[in-house]
Amino acid sequence: MIRFLLRRIVTMAVTMLIISALVFFIIKLPPGDFLTNQIAELRAQGESASIAKAEFLIRQYGLDKPAWQQYLVWLGVMPGPNGFSGLLQGDWGWSFEYDKPVVDVVGDALWLTLLVNFAVVIFIHLIAIPIAIYSATRQYSVGDYIATFIGYIGLATPSFLLALILLYYMNRWFGISIGGLYDSQYAGEPWSWPKIQSLLSHLVVPTVVIGLGGTAAMIRRMRANLLDELGKQYYVTAKAKGLGPTKALLKYPFRMSLNPFIADIGNLLPQLVSGSVLVSLVLSLPTVGPILLSALKSQDQFLAGFILMFVALLTVVGMLVSDLLLAWLDPRIRMGGAR
Numbered sequence: 172m173i174r175f176l177l178r179r180i181v182t183m184a185v186t187m188l189i190i191s192a193l194v195f196f197i198i199k200l201p202p203g204d205f206l207t208n209q210i211a212e213l214r215a216q217g218e219s220a221s222i223a224k225a226e227f228l229i230r231q232y233g234l235d236k237p238a239w240q241q242y243l244v245w246l247g248v249m250p251g252p253n254g255f256s257g258l259l260q261g262d263w264g265w266s267f268e269y270d271k272p273v274v275d276v277v278g279d280a281l282w283l284t285l286l287v288n289f290a291v292v293i294f295i296h297l298i299a300i301p302i303a304i305y306s307a308t309r310q311y312s313v314g315d316y317i318a319t320f321i322g323y324i325g326l327a328t329p330s331f332l333l334a335l336i337l338l339y340y341m342n343r344w345f346g347i348s349i350g351g352l353y354d355s356q357y358a359g360e361p362w363s364w365p366k367i368q369s370l371l372s373h374l375v376v377p378t379v380v381i382g383l384g385g386t387a388a389m390i391r392r393m394r395a396n397l398l399d400e401l402g403k404q405y406y407v408t409a410k411a412k413g414l415g416p417t418k419a420l421l422k423y424p425f426r427m428s429l430n431p432f433i434a435d436i437g438n439l440l441p442q443l444v445s446g447s448v449l450v451s452l453v454l455s456l457p458t459v460g461p462i463l464l465s466a467l468k469s470q471d472q473f474l475a476g477f478i479l480m481f482v483a484l485l486t487v488v489g490m491l492v493s494d495l496l497l498a499w500l501d502p503r504i505r506m507g508g509a510r
Contacts, residue, residue, distance in 0.1 A: 179494070183487045190483045191258070191476075195242045198472045198479075205267040205470045206234060232265065232473075245476065258480070264473030268466065273477050277459060281481065283352060284458040287447070290374055291382040292439065299386045303393030307401065308420065318390060325387025331449040334380045338453070341376070351455045352377070377454055381447045385439075393428060400424035426500060433500060436493035441486045 210225045229235050233244050243249035245264065247257025256262040263273035306318040351358075353369040360366060400406060401424050409419045448460035459478050466475035 179491055183491065186487055187480070187483060191246060191480060192242065194476050194479045194483070195245060195472075196238065198467075198470070198475055199238050199241075201470060203470065204234060204472055208470065209267070228265070228267065245473070258477075263477045266466075266471055266474040268469045268471040268474065273474050276474060277462060277478065277481075280457055280459045280462055283456075284460070287352075287374065287377055287381070287456065287458060290378045291385070294378045294382040295385045295389055298382075299389035299393060303390045303397060304420070304425070306390065307394045307397035310398065318394075322387040322390045325383045326391075328383065330380050330384060330447070331453050333383065334376075334450050334453040337376055337380065352457060377447075377450065377456055380450055380454070389432065392431065396428035396431065397424055400427050429500060430497060433493050433496045436489045436496070438486070439489065441482045441489075 206225045206229050210222055214222060233241055236244075240249065245257050247255055247259035247262070249255075257264075263277075265271075266273050266276045269276045302318050306315045309315055352373045353366055354373075357366040357369055401420075403424075406419060406424050409423060410416060414422075447456075447458070448464055450456070451458045451460040452464075459481065463475060463478040465471075466478065
């Protein structure tokens with residue numbers, strides 16, 4: 172186990188290094204950057220003071236250097252004008268669009284993004300697994316047809332459209348504004364119990380909207396996996412030997428049908444982050460999705476680069492967690508080729 176973990180950690184480090192290079196140089200592909208574009212606009216307006224500040228930032232962050240040197244400075248393996256300061260040193264850079272450090276821009280957005288995605292993952296599994304078990308064990312029943320119909324509706328309904336519908340009807344019927352993740356009076360205020368209560372109440376609608384499509388897809392896949400396992404000989408033999416139907420179902424077919432979903436953990440969180448950008452814009456959610464979209468549009472390279480690295484980190488950590496859970500869940504899987 173220890174050798175497996177060490178090998179995976181080294182692989183994760185190499186993977187993150189390759190991703191960091193791809194992220195940085197792809198962001199640099201479009202001509203210019205935020206500061207050079209801003210300098211061009213300021214010169215057209217004749218604002219010399221702002222031009223001097225922008226030129227100072229260009230020199231401070233080495234944006235006048237070749238791209239490969241900028242990458243090494245951003246990574247923190249090459250000294251810049253201020254010495255070693257980069258991702259490896261915990262310096263996430265400066266957001267030129269917001270004119271503040273990246274850590275101040277994404278501080279609350281990072282953990283709020285994780286909170287929303289965690290709630291969505293819990294919602295998907297709590298709703299989808301019982302429905303899928305019921306649908307698979309009662310194939311072609313009325314309940315199975317209803318679950319199938321709801322699943323198709325969930326897959327066909329765009330999340331942003333559902334968000335707009337809920338925004339309208341929640342306000343019209345109940346007078347409740349569901350935009351954001353807490354009431355406007357708590358914006359910028361320190362965390363307190365009333366603010367946490369407001370957060371929990373506002374978390375329901377984004378969780379349902381973002382998780383609906385994933386829930387419908389999981390119901391369909393789980394049902395198909397269970398039906399495949401229920402037809403295998405080991406399940407028939409287990410019931411023939413007197414094992415109760417519920418115990419036989421949960422101990423064998425259910426565990427085996429979970430394998431594809433455990434293997435998808437590494438892709439689930441990044442997909443939720445990238446797939447919820449429109450919903451976050453519609454519901455005014457303070458998550459990293461809208462910030463990333465704005466940073467890419469304005470070519471705010473340090474802000475966009477850090478958020479993309481954050482999503483990549485979620486992916487590689489999720490892959491490690493899925494491998495460990497698969498080895499624990501399915502005894503047929505062995506680490507390191509052990510027999």
